[in-house]
Amino acid sequence: MSKHREIEAKTLLSKEVYQKITNSFQVKNNFIQENYYFDTPKDFLKKHNISLRIRIYADHAEQTMKVPDPNPVQKNFHEVIEINDNLTREKAKELIEQKHVIFQGNIGEYITNHFTSEQNKLSIFTWSKTRRILMNGPENCELTLDATSYPDSYKDYELEIENTNPTLIQKVQQILEKDFNFTQTADNTNQNKIARASAHKNTI
Secondary structure: OEEEEEEEEEEEEOHHHHHHHHOOOEEEEEEEEEEEEEEOOOOHHHHOOOEEEEEEOOOOEEEEEEEEOOOOOOOOOEEEEEEEEEEOHHHHHHHHOOOOOOOOHHHHHHHHHHHHHHOOOOEEEEEEEEEEEEEEOHHHOEEEEEEEEOOOOOEEEEEEEEOOOHHHHHHHHHHHHHHHOOOOOOOOEOOOHHHHHHHOOOOO
8 A cells, every 4th residue: 555645737638749749758667557437426526526446457456546635735736645555456357346346455444534424335437548658758757648548439648747846847847848839728737537537438
């Protein structure tokens, strides 16, 4: 299990800009992840700005919860506390096949401590599949490039710059905007992945 503060800039890109960036820096890792999103029938987690998902990779899996940071250290970028528990692929698949999931581990403990009345109402409501590329970007800052597909076959492309130093995030973002000719706007900045998956869900 890990628990850490996540600070990141998230920008939706055109396919053309995404491809230019992925062709311009050294690749550190490249993998596929399946993402299964959970909430109650009345959107309890969404209303409390909490996200809960199970991610399945080629050789392992994890359950991840992102909750609001009660003591944010900056105001310019997306910031949450992320809690992770490792799972086997077999356990993850077992969970996503259940009608309702009772989460165990540290995420289960958080749910019990903060909203125990909702813990037996959690179920999958949408999913997505992402090819994630980790790259060594400007200023030796790691870049995450995501190409994500949704249940209705829609696909989008996103740049994430995650770092504990908000000043570095801003500097790298400005370098990339200048070098690859794109601009952050209200429509392409910090667009929630779960909201996008919900907008493009079909049937599970």
